[in-house]
Amino acid sequence: MKAREMQKPKTSPEIFAELILEDLAAVKDFAARFAPLLVRGDVVALDGSLGAGKTALCRAIIQALGYEGDVPSPTFNLVQIYDPSAKSLRENPNAPTIWHMDLYRLERPEEAFELGIEEAFDTAASLIEWPSKLGPHLPAGFLTLRLEICAIIDQYNAARKLSLIGDMVWRERLAADFKEDFLS
Ligand SMILES: Nc1ncnc2c1ncn2[C@@H]1O[C@H](COP(=O)(O)OP(=O)(O)OP(=O)(O)O)[C@@H](O)[C@H]1O
Numbered sequence: 270m271k272a273r274e275m276q277k278p279k280t281s282p283e284i285f286a287e288l289i290l291e292d293l294a295a296v297k298d299f300a301a302r303f304a305p306l307l308v309r310g311d312v313v314a315l316d317g318s319l320g321a322g323k324t325a326l327c328r329a330i331i332q333a334l335g336y337e338g339d340v341p342s343p344t345f346n347l348v349q350i351y352d353p354s355a356k357s358l359r360e361n362p363n364a365p366t367i368w369h370m371d372l373y374r375l376e377r378p379e380e381a382f383e384l385g386i387e388e389a390f391d392t393a394a395s396l397i398e399w400p401s402k403l404g405p406h407l408p409a410g411f412l413t414l415r416l417e418i419c420a421i422i423d424q425y426n427a428a429r430k431l432s433l434i435g436d437m438v439w440r441e442r443l444a445a446d447f448k449e450d451f452l453s
C-alpha cells in the first residue's frame with residue numbers, strides 16, 4: 270500500500286484558520302512561515318476564482334524555499350517543477366521538490382496522469398491551482414488554501430482573505446506556527 274493511501278484523514282476538513290493578506294508583502298510573510306513546514310507527499314490545493322492570487326501565493330512559497338529564478342504561472346505548460354536549492358538543503362536536508370500545477374486547462378481528470386501527478390504525490394510537495402479539475406484523483410488529506418478578494422483598496426490593490434481548510438492532522442501540524450490565526 271502506498272504511503273498516501275495509509276494517511277486517511279482522521280477528521281473531515283474544516284476551516285481552522287483565517288488571515289487577511291493586505292498586499293503582496295503580507296503574502297510573502299505568510300509564505301515565509303508556511304513554506305518551511307512542507308514535506309514530501311504534501312498536497313496543497315489553491316482555491317479561488319480567476320485573479321484571486323493563487324499564483325502569487327505559490328510563487329511566494331517557492332521563493333521562500335530559496336528559489337531565486339523566475340516563477341512563471343504554469344497556465345500553459347500546466348506544471349513547473351522546482352528542486353530545492355543547495356542552500357535550502359543545507360538548512361533542511363528534507364526540503365521537498367515542489368510541483369506547481371495550474372490545471373485550469375485540463376479537460377478530463379485522467380489527463381493529469383500524463384503530467385506525472387502520481388510521481389508528484391509520492392515524491393514531492395504539490396501546489397495545485399484549480400484542484401477541482403482533478404476530480405476523484407485529488408488524494409485524501411490535502412490542505413486547501415482558499416483566497417478571496419475581501420477589500421478593494423484602490424484601482425490596483427485589493428486585500429485577500431486566506432482560509433486554511435484541512436483535517437485534524439493539518440490543524441495540528443500548523444498549530445505551533447499559526448496559532449494566532451486559528452478560529453478556535
Ligand atoms: N494579497 C494580494 N494583495 C494584492 N495583490 C495581490 C495579492 N495576491 C495577488 N495579487 C495580485 O493579483 C493579481 C492576480 O494574481 P494571480 O495571478 O496570483 O491570481 P490567480 O488566482 O493565480 O489567477 P488565475 O485564476 O488566472 O490563475 C496579480 O497582479 C497579483 O500580483
Ligand SMILES: [Mg+2]
Binds near residue numbers: 323324342
Ligand atoms: Mg494563477
